[in-house]
Amino acid sequence: MHESLINYIERHSTQPMSREDIEQIKSVFLPKKIRKKQYLLQEGEVCKYAAFIVKGAMRQYSVDDKGVEHVVQLYLEDWWVTDRESFTMLTPSAFNIDAWEDTEVLLISKADSVELMKIPAFNEMGRILDDKHSFSSQKRINAFISHSAEQRYIDFLTAYPEFLQRFPQHLVASYLGITKETLSRIRGQIIRK
Amino acid sequence: MHESLINYIERHSTQPMSREDIEQIKSVFLPKKIRKKQYLLQEGEVCKYAAFIVKGAMRQYSVDDKGVEHVVQLYLEDWWVTDRESFTMLTPSAFNIDAWEDTEVLLISKADSVELMKIPAFNEMGRILDDKHSFSSQKRINAFISHSAEQRYIDFLTAYPEFLQRFPQHLVASYLGITKETLSRIRGQIIRK
DNA sequence: CGAAAATTTGACATGACTCAACTGGAGTGG
């Protein structure tokens, strides 16, 4: 089960890892199964763990005052999941994270992750993830201020085609910042072209 | 002129800096004056520098196919400005960065910034900035998917009250993802309450 | 003062939301 994590780190770093490094990494990541609909994090809690998804699908969302859920992010295999602000600052989270499918994750605590940053390969992977996360946030923000809902949907399709196979449309709609009805109509328009 | 940068680093790190560290930092940052309306970066160019704003005001924006500008970010004194993707990956930028007021910046190249990361205080500052940037991106994305334009404006006011004094409303409107007319009407409504 | 930039206002168009109804699976228990 830890193999996919080790493999992921090797793919996302140029640094070699020693046998001891690998053992240390394996020793601090706690495997956990999260069944469909179960929470990894609930609003108001402090996010104690970052999770690496070995298998399954998860979503992160906020809930507004009317009780409507808004999908901040969707996750599949080989994604890292956490509420970074809560995890880093030890503050109560404004978000929920739950499993959309039965999911297997590897959990790491804040303290352990700080320790692992001393391993060059892990540290480099962290930096690269930070970069990628920053790039994609920038793109998503730019999409909200400058693209139409239809354009955002088309961009989403090309960037994350696999998401449509694993998540229902109403979650995708929420991720795009529109209602499920609007997404349904947009899809109808696209098909008619 | 470098003083405000050194001061900034000290405020954003718990690590001490030696006299040599400070000298090294001062030696690699290139002071530059950018006059109002002049570009730090133009779309299509590779972003060669990250800039620390000593004095002035800048904006980062994209231009859509109709020629409309969309403000991705606004910056004042003590902010770091760059197109991180272009700067990191050496790819052509999709964004423009220009000065809204006459501005003084300190420029650093990618290569030099990698060198400075060996200084613990600078490295820690970088990590903390990454964290903060990640937190604020998350909040902004969440605002787009879950808040009304009016709510986004109110949040903006409380988060960045100083921006309203330095940037015209039409730039703020663009930053919020709405037109200047809509922002004008939203303000009218708020005042009438 | 005069020109340019910023803001406001009005009329109208359009995109998106809301609510409700309906359709079509997928899964479940009798």
Next chain:
DNA sequence: CCACTCCAGTTGAGTCATGTCAAATTTTCG
């Protein structure tokens, strides 16, 4: 195997939020 329910997706009608375009007004600044 069928009836039932749950969930997802679609569709329609009406409403609301926001955009567009044009004009008027106010502010800024040389």
